Amino acid sequence: MKKxxxxxxxxxxxxxxxxxxxxxxxxxxxxxVVQSGSGxxxxxxxPSEGSQRAGAAALARIEQIPRPKIGTSQDAxxxxxxxxxxxxxxxxxxxxxxxxxxxxxxIAPACLSVSGVYFTCPLTGATxxxxxxxxxxxxAILMRFDEDAVEASVMMIHTFNKDRDKVKAAIDxxxxxxxxxxxxxxxxxxxxxxxxxKVYQEKVRSVEGSREFLEALGFTSIMLPVEGKEEDxxxxxLLEYSPDALELMQERRDRLQRGEPVRAQLDRxxxxxxxxxxxxxxELPPEFYNMTSEELKKEQLQRSELVEKNAMxxxxxxxxxxxxxxxxxxxxxxxxxxxxxxxxxxxxxxxWDRLPVLFAFIRESxxxxxxxxxxxxxxxxxxxxxxxxxxxxxxLVPAALLTFAWDAAVQADIAAAGGKSPALLKPSLLExxxxxx
Numbered sequence: 461m462k463k464x465x466x467x468x469x470x471x472x473x474x475x476x477x478x479x480x481x482x483x484x485x486x487x488x489x490x491x492x493v494v495q496s497g498s499g500x501x502x503x504x505x506x507p508s509e510g511s512q513r514a515g516a517a518a519l520a521r522i523e524q525i526p527r528p529k530i531g532t533s534q535d536a537x538x539x540x541x542x543x544x545x546x547x548x549x550x551x552x553x554x555x556x557x558x559x560x561x562x563x564x565x566x567i568a569p570a571c572l573s574v575s576g577v578y579f580t581c582p583l584t585g586a587t588x589x590x591x592x593x594x595x596x597x598x599x600a601i602l603m604r605f606d607e608d609a610v611e612a613s614v615m616m617i618h619t620f621n622k623d624r625d626k627v628k629a630a631i632d633x634x635x636x637x638x639x640x641x642x643x644x645x646x647x648x649x650x651x652x653x654x655x656x657x658k659v660y661q662e663k664v665r666s667v668e669g670s671r672e673f674l675e676a677l678g679f680t681s682i683m684l685p686v687e688g689k690e691e692d693x694x695x696x697x698l699l700e701y702s703p704d705a706l707e708l709m710q711e712r713r714d715r716l717q718r719g720e721p722v723r724a725q726l727d728r729x730x731x732x733x734x735x736x737x738x739x740x741x742x743e744l745p746p747e748f749y750n751m752t753s754e755e756l757k758k759e760q761l762q763r764s765e766l767v768e769k770n771a772m773x774x775x776x777x778x779x780x781x782x783x784x785x786x787x788x789x790x791x792x793x794x795x796x797x798x799x800x801x802x803x804x805x806x807x808x809x810x811x812w813d814r815l816p817v818l819f820a821f822i823r824e825s826x827x828x829x830x831x832x833x834x835x836x837x838x839x840x841x842x843x844x845x846x847x848x849x850x851x852x853x854x855x856l857v858p859a860a861l862l863t864f865a866w867d868a869a870v871q872a873d874i875a876a877a878g879g880k881s882p883a884l885l886k887p888s889l890l891e892x893x894x895x896x897x
């Protein structure tokens with residue numbers, strides 16, 4: 461039988477060898493073959509004539525059976541090349557689409573009306589780009605642990621956790637811990653928190669800063685025996701409970717309940733410009749929009765093509781609804797206020813800031829901010845300082861030029877009394893006055 465198989469294998473080699481190739485038993489000339497380290501092969505006697513006939517018949521039967529195609533190293537190379545060509549084709553297509561999108565005009569930074577949107581950290585006073593806010597504030601809070609661990613942990617709880625419901629649940633439970641201790645200061649069970657407790661695990665542990673707050677109150681980590689268990693478990697234990705300590709604990713609970721998230725404040729970037737015919741021209745950076753510049757251009761193009769048709773077919777309610785939807789596309793707005801001497805006061809606002817915020821900004825910039833004045837929006841609309849209306853709802857997004865005017869009656873009284881018209885802007889603003897490009 462062994463000789464029969466040897467004959468079959470040898471015969472198969474002759475049938476599968478390509479034209480012009482030397483047949484050999486040496487596997488070193490074939491790719492993807494693992495060579496054995498057993499040394500030279502022993503010589504074998506050739507198969508008999510009967511074995512060759514039997515092998516040929518067996519081979520004929522085998523060739524009639526469909527066999528799966530066996531991949532070779534050449535197949536692998538061809539497949540790899542095919543995949544790389546397909547990937548290159550897709551990359552080229554993406555590149556072409558990207559180049560098409562890039563035809564949207566890109567505004568050079570020097571031509572922008574404002575370089576970007578910036579924020580101020582309330583803890584450090586640092587000016588931050590939008591992408592820097594979260595990391596900087598977290599670092600600032602963690603640095604405060606050396607000064608006031610209670611304040612820092614309260615900030616941590618309210619700032620690091622986005623789910624306000626989870627924060628409230630954790631605060632309620634920790635407040636309950638404190639109330640139980642204050643009502644029953646001598647009962648040891650109220651001064652111990654078992655960390656494997658289900659309520660603690662699900663409601664408190666998952667909120668960042670909660671353990672730091674408890675430790676700031678005076679709780680200490682201690683391993684204690686648990687009835688029915690072989691190994692000790694971790695507890696947070698309050699060791700001191702003097703009357704003064706209990707009173708202080710209640711005060712810290714109130715601080716926890718009153719806490720608010722630490723948020724970077726929008727830097728309004730107040731800037732004064734000389735009188736300019738370009739006062740109504742605005743070039744805004746991408747941060748002002750909820751949409752990409754490509755999406756914005758496409759929308760504007762579609763809107764301009766359909767404006768006549770829409771104006772004819774839409775009702776007033778439909779137009780107002782669409783205007784509201786349009787205003788939601790903007791995060792911020794850049795406002796310029798033209799003053800009586802022609803100079804311009806510019807500031808950045810949230811699109812949802814209310815009118816009193818705008819009036820307060822102007823008053824803070826004036827030498828005599830206490831005097832009454834009027835603001836006229838584009839189209840002649842008079843804005844009212846007392847109205848709690850968002851800037852977006854007044855159609856003041858993403859940018860607008862407003863007109864400032866002193867109250868005429870007050871100015872008349874000042875003039876009748878022999879007074880002079882008040883100076884307008886504070887000297888600190890005038891020191892950096894610029895010319896609009």
